[in-house]
Amino acid sequence: xxxxxxxxxxxxxxxxxNHEGISGxxxxxxxxxxxxxxxxxxxxxxxxxxxxxxxxxxxxxxxSTIREYEFExxxxxxxxVESVPGRRIYGVTDTNRLDERVPTVSxxxxxxxxxxxxxxxxxxxxxxxxxxxxxxxxxxxxxxxEAGGMIRVGPVHYNTLDEIKRFREVLRQVSx
Numbered sequence: 001x002x003x004x005x006x007x008x009x010x011x012x013x014x015x016x017x018n019h020e021g022i023s024g025x026x027x028x029x030x031x032x033x034x035x036x037x038x039x040x041x042x043x044x045x046x047x048x049x050x051x052x053x054x055x056x057x058x059x060x061x062x063x064s065t066i067r068e069y070e071f072e073x074x075x076x077x078x079x080x081v082e083s084v085p086g087r088r089i090y091g092v093t094d095t096n097r098l099d100e101r102v103p104t105v106s107x108x109x110x111x112x113x114x115x116x117x118x119x120x121x122x123x124x125x126x127x128x129x130x131x132x133x134x135x136x137x138x139x140x141x142x143x144x145x146e147a148g149g150m151i152r153v154g155p156v157h158y159n160t161l162d163e164i165k166r167f168r169e170v171l172r173q174v175s176x
Contacts, residue, residue: 029059036062066157073155073164074103080168081153084175086110090142090150104154106133109175114148120174121151126167128153 004011033055040061047060075095081087089107092100109117118130131149132139139145155164 032062033058035065036060040065069157070103070155071098072161073157073159074098074101074105076161076164077103077105077153077155077167080164081105081107081171083168084109084171086112086175103156104152106150106152108144108147108150112175114151117151117174121167121170124170124173126163126170 036058040058043061043064044057047057047064050060052060075098078089078093078095081089082093086109087107088110089105091106092098108114114130118128121128129152132145133149133152136145139149144150153167
């Protein structure tokens with residue numbers, strides 16, 4: 001006998017459902033509802049005019065709120081990294097084009113090993129990544145793989161501007 005019937009919907013349910021995944025999705029949706037309701041009011045009319053209502057409207061408000069705040073984080077982070085002598089940021093740095101990027105910033109500092117920098121920054125309680133960051137072909141093509149790759153900083157909407165400012169101070173310390 002086969003483990004599942006050949007007819008819908010039974011042919012797709014051959015085992016225990018992913019209860020943890022279902023709970024996680026519910027938690028994420030509730031979080032987005034809270035964000036949209038609490039902080040997304042300024043975006044409501046725009047999305048209502050586009051035909052959204054109910055939960056879909058609240059989710060659009062949440063995503064707009066996140067996007068707007070992450071633009072603010074991006075502006076600050078890019079500005080702070082650009083203020084460090086000898087830095088090179090990879091990617092869009094024009095703050096008028098933030099809609100073309102995420103707030104994650106990859107960079108190198110002239111004469112500094114990314115492994116050393118990531119370790120030094122991490123010892124100050126700020127976690128960054130170094131190396132190819134799963135963009136192996138790109139980092140190879142740029143000729144950076146043998147040189148240790150890049151440093152990557154990835155703030156998201158639950159980070160604060162104060163944390164970005166603290167990163168700036170730590171980056172200045174370890175780069176000098």
